[in-house]
Amino acid sequence: MTDLVFGLDTFGDVPVDDSGQPVSHATAIRQVVDEAVLADDLGVDAIALGEHHRPEYSISTPETVLAGIATRTSRIRLGSGVTVLSSDDPVRVFQRFATVDALSNGRAEVILGRGSFTESFPLFGYDLRDYDELFEEKLNLFVKLLDEKPVTWHGTLRAPLENADVYPKTESGRLTTWVGVGGSPQSVVRTAYYGLPLMLAIIGGPPERFAGHIELYRRAAEQFGTVAHPVGMHSPGFIADTDEQARELFWPHYKVMRDRIGALRGWAPIRRAEYDAEIEHGSMYVGSPDTVARKIAQAVGRLGVGRFDLIYTVGDVPASARLHAVELHGSKVIPMVRELLDDLPRDQETA
Amino acid sequence: MTGTGLELGLNSFGEVASDAGRTLSDAETLRLIVDEARLAETVGLDVFSVGEHYREGFNDSATPVLLAAIATATERIRLGTSVTVLSTNDPVRLYQEFATLDAVSHGRAQLVLGRASATESFPLFGYDLADYERLFEEKLDLFMRLQTEDAVTWSGTVRSPLVGQRLHPRMRPGGIPTWIGVGGNPNSVVRAAYYGLPLMLAIIGGRPQRFAGHVELYLRALQQFGHPVQPIGQHSLGLVADTDAEAVETWWRYWQPVVASIAAERGFYRPTRERYEAELDQGALFVGSPETVARKIAKVARDLRLNRFDLKYDILHLPREARTHTIELLGREVAPRVRELLAAERTYA
Numbered sequence: 001m002t003d004l005v006f007g008l009d010t011f012g013d014v015p016v017d018d019s020g021q022p023v024s025h026a027t028a029i030r031q032v033v034d035e036a037v038l039a040d041d042l043g044v045d046a047i048a049l050g051e052h053h054r055p056e057y058s059i060s061t062p063e064t065v066l067a068g069i070a071t072r073t074s075r076i077r078l079g080s081g082v083t084v085l086s087s088d089d090p091v092r093v094f095q096r097f098a099t100v101d102a103l104s105n106g107r108a109e110v111i112l113g114r115g116s117f118t119e120s121f122p123l124f125g126y127d128l129r130d131y132d133e134l135f136e137e138k139l140n141l142f143v144k145l146l147d148e149k150p151v152t153w154h155g156t157l158r159a160p161l162e163n164a165d166v167y168p169k170t171e172s173g174r175l176t177t178w179v180g181v182g183g184s185p186q187s188v189v190r191t192a193y194y195g196l197p198l199m200l201a202i203i204g205g206p207p208e209r210f211a212g213h214i215e216l217y218r219r220a221a222e223q224f225g226t227v228a229h230p231v232g233m234h235s236p237g238f239i240a241d242t243d244e245q246a247r248e249l250f251w252p253h254y255k256v257m258r259d260r261i262g263a264l265r266g267w268a269p270i271r272r273a274e275y276d277a278e279i280e281h282g283s284m285y286v287g288s289p290d291t292v293a294r295k296i297a298q299a300v301g302r303l304g305v306g307r308f309d310l311i312y313t314v315g316d317v318p319a320s321a322r323l324h325a326v327e328l329h330g331s332k333v334i335p336m337v338r339e340l341l342d343d344l345p346r347d348q349e350t351a
Numbered sequence: 352m353t354g355t356g357l358e359l360g361l362n363s364f365g366e367v368a369s370d371a372g373r374t375l376s377d378a379e380t381l382r383l384i385v386d387e388a389r390l391a392e393t394v395g396l397d398v399f400s401v402g403e404h405y406r407e408g409f410n411d412s413a414t415p416v417l418l419a420a421i422a423t424a425t426e427r428i429r430l431g432t433s434v435t436v437l438s439t440n441d442p443v444r445l446y447q448e449f450a451t452l453d454a455v456s457h458g459r460a461q462l463v464l465g466r467a468s469a470t471e472s473f474p475l476f477g478y479d480l481a482d483y484e485r486l487f488e489e490k491l492d493l494f495m496r497l498q499t500e501d502a503v504t505w506s507g508t509v510r511s512p513l514v515g516q517r518l519h520p521r522m523r524p525g526g527i528p529t530w531i532g533v534g535g536n537p538n539s540v541v542r543a544a545y546y547g548l549p550l551m552l553a554i555i556g557g558r559p560q561r562f563a564g565h566v567e568l569y570l571r572a573l574q575q576f577g578h579p580v581q582p583i584g585q586h587s588l589g590l591v592a593d594t595d596a597e598a599v600e601t602w603w604r605y606w607q608p609v610v611a612s613i614a615a616e617r618g619f620y621r622p623t624r625e626r627y628e629a630e631l632d633q634g635a636l637f638v639g640s641p642e643t644v645a646r647k648i649a650k651v652a653r654d655l656r657l658n659r660f661d662l663k664y665d666i667l668h669l670p671r672e673a674r675t676h677t678i679e680l681l682g683r684e685v686a687p688r689v690r691e692l693l694a695a696e697r698t699y700a
Contacts, residue, residue, distance in 0.1 A: 012520075025520030026454035033423065033455065058454075058520045060447040067419035068455035071385060091475060092413075092444075099413040102378030103385065103420040123443060125511025159477020166475075168365075168377035168410040 004300070004341065006334045007046030007309035008039050008326060009081045009234050012059030013257075015319040022316060028058035031319050033068050035312075035326045040073035042330025048081030048111060048234070048309060053119040056257070056316070063096040070104035078104050081199070081234065081309065082113030082180040086134040087120035089158065090142040091166055097175055098168050106172055111199050112139060113180035114187075130157060136190070139179070143194050146174055178232065181213070188217050195226030199307075200233045202283045207233065207299040214303060230306020233299070236314050237285025239292050239328040240321065246287045249321055250314075251275060257315035285310060289328050293336035300337070301344050308337075357652050357693060359686050360398030361391050361678060362433040362586055362663040365411030368671045375671070377410045381417060383671060384410075387664075387678055388421040392428040394682025400431040400463070400661060405471040408667050415448035422456035430456055433586055433661060434465030434532035434551070438486035439472040441510065442494040443518060450522040458523060463551045464491060465532035466539070468617075485509060488542075491531075495546055498526025530584065533565070540565050544572030549582040552655070554635045556620060559585065559651045566655050584659035585651065588666070589637030590673060591644050591680040602638045603627060605669045637662055641684035648685065649692035 014028045023031070036047045047069065049062040059065055062080040069078060078100055083093055093110065101108035114135045121128045137155040144151045148169050154160040179191040180199045191198045198217050200210050214231050221228035238254075240246035251272070259269045278284040283299075285292045292310075300308050312325050367380045375383065388399040401411045401418060411417060418430045430452065435445065453460035466487045473480045489507040496503050497518060506512035531543035532551040543550045550569050552562050566583060573581060588606075592598035603624075610622035620626060630636040637644050648660050664677045 025450070026458075026523070029451060029454040029520060030457075053519060055517065055519055059451075060519055061415070061444070061451050063413070063416050064419045064448050064451040065455065067416040068423045071420045071423040089476065095412040096416050098377075099381060099410075099416040102381040102410070103417070105382070106378075122511075123513075123516070124441065159474075161475070164475055165407065167405065167407060167412055168381060171376055171378045 003230075003306065004338065005045045005077075005232070005307040006337070007048055007077070007079070007232075007234070007307065008035070008044055008329060009048040009050065009309045009311045010035070010059075010313040011050040011052050011057045011311075012065070013313040014056055014058055014316060015313070015322055016316045017319060020318075023319065025058040029065055031322070032059070032065060033072065035323060036069040036076065037072050038323065038326050039330055040076040042327065044076060044326075044330045044334065046077040046079055046109070046307075046309065048079035048109075050081045051084050051115070051120075052117060053123055054117065056260070063100050066100045066108070067103050070100060070107070073104075075107075077107045077109055077176075079109040079178075080111050082111045082115060084115035084120050085112040085138045085142065086114050086131065087124045087126045088138075090138045090145060091161075091164075094142065094145045094166055094175070095168070098170050101170050101172075101175060102168055106170070109176035109178060111178040111180045112142065113182075116182055116201075133157065139190070139194065142177070143196075146177060148173060183210075183213070185213065185216060188213050189220045192217050192220035192226060192228065193224050195221065195224070197229035198231045199309075200231060200305075202233050202235045203311075204278065205282050207235070207283055208302055211303055214305070231303075232307030232309060233303065233305045234309035234311055235283045235285060235299075236311040237292060238312065238314070238317065239285075239287070239289055239325045239333060241288065241328075243287040243291050246291075247276075247279065250286055250317065253315035253317045255315075289332035289336060292329075293333045293340060296333065297337045297340035297344075301341060356658055357689060358397040358584075358659040359648075359681065359689070360400060360431075360659060360661040361387075361396060361681070362400045362402065362661045363387070363411070363665045364402040364404055364433075364663065365409050365417070366665040366667050366669070367408045367410065368665065368674060369668045370671050374668060381410050383674075384417065385420050385424050387674060388428065389424050390675065390678050391682065392425045394679055395686060396428060396678070396682045398429045398431055398461075398659070398661065399425075400433040402433045403436050403467070403472075404469060405475050406469070415452050418460070419452050419455045422452060422459065427459075429459045429461055431461040431528075431530075432463050433663070434463045434467065434553075436467040436472050437464040437490050437494065438466050438483065439476045439478050440490070442490050442497060443510075443513075445494060446497045446518050446522065447520070449527055450518070450520045453523060453527050454520060461528035461530070463530040463532040464494070465534075465553075468534055468553075482509065491542070491546070495526075495529070498522060498529065530582075532586070535562075535565070537565065537568060540569045541572050544569050544578065545576055547573065547576065547578030547581060549584065551584040551586060551659075551661075553586045555586075555588060556630065556635050558633050559587070559635055560654050562655055582658035583656055584661060585655060585657050586661045586663060587635045587637055588663045589644065589677075590664065590669075591637075591639070591641055591677045591685060592673070593640065593676075593680075595639045595643050598639045598643075599631060601669075601673050602636070602666075605666045606636075609667050641680050641688060644681075645685045645688035645692060649689050649696070652689070652693065653696060
């Protein structure tokens, strides 16, 4: 199981300081840089930063933060999670990530998605009615750009390109590119069509319900004659020294965030019992290192994924508790998951 | 700060370097630039800026990303652009990128906005060159409002409207230092004064002193618009080596083919040896020994009342040793000598 990849993901949530006051966006961004440096020191394989355009998140341009991380780290892969391609320009996205790739000695990986929030559409002048078409067209252009040769392209939602060459070029000749999917089967099929690796956002309910998506991805890739790469999953969680500490510390911050998003999406406020149930049986990886490691090993084993990313920040969890969670994940949880999976019979491992 | 009110900086356009005759890859060049910026800080220079271009050999297409990597490799040097092509950028995205850079660098971000002298970005990003003026005008208006207002309501013709929009991450209150880069157009000079923004003169050929009229115009316009005096800067090309002869021959070898190709493309002057020597002597090339370059900078700083001088030190395929040596000499020898010369002039005045 040595080729399993473990990552940490964040949207740059604004934490509170030790006195309970929210820090500035600038401080929140520097906190993420420090966490990434610690994760690199501890041997975490990847960090991925999401793009959001809301006041509770400090990161709206992941690549700028990733470049800052690049200079201070040596091994950790630097990704976005996700880059909202629909409301961005594929040419600019390529240029920014190729630059991160150069500055990090080839450690950049783009995770493209449609985003689960919609703020970026009015902000950048796009129509939500074009949600599907925007992603489809722009992914099509982005995949062409990945060949790093002059591109001629025509579409309806971006200016055409005539023999346009885009710089800088990467050293490997190909930028690592994933597609992040929240649950839409069409998106899974599209990812297989382009032969790109699939990252599943599994943010609620038992992870096993995504087994069908993974199967669909493999079957579709086979039919398209493309490569089915190891699938990744990303889920939220929080780690503290004991189960009780983790649950109690995380709950009030999680609830505020969950209810804020719920209000936008028509969900009822979350009750404590639902929270506890989600930790027991669902997709929340909250607890001591031992508890979280067992839960991750179980999900990874059952789904046969090749990568597990923990969204380690949800809500305004205090900065110091976050840093401790990163430390526990890198120094305890990941080694324990590897050990647990090594004990599994071979047929349950990554296909 | 150099102590005399003249700041010294470096500009890079991300141009590929060579090493023992081998052309570096784009990625190697980008990493070299991070090392060069670190060196610039070590030798005491004030600002490091990168341009924005979209052509082969130029690796500065994602300016804020490159600057963010430099930010965490340095502690003190300020980080800017030379120039950001505002016309074909989105002011909203630009605000977000520079707010992020300012955060990552602990408040060292600044930028120079311009219309660019190269036009590649227009077709690449779907803009019409016919809108050159209007794009810059409207986007500058929006960008300055995003920096100074909390929630912005804006509508125009070059971008979708914004209604009570707040951006994240928040920039520091009042925004970051924002200069206007001009290539010689008096309208651009007046526009910089209208907004009360510092002025960066791009002087890439001919006698710099011919810009004295622009400086007068700028200072007069600032006064008429009721703004306080703002800094004036100059960006020019050059190379510093141990001796004049070495600098002059090295620069000629790499500068001549570049200018020849620009001449063919934009109707620029032809790079004859005669023209080259005139540029060295009285013109806009700052090429020579530390003493020669220091004298030339001190003279132009006085003539144009400069508060800042940026040397663009990279040019296609220039060997990395020559680039490194320019940075070392600029910081360790040219800067103190300029300081000395300007102090002496003040004494005699």
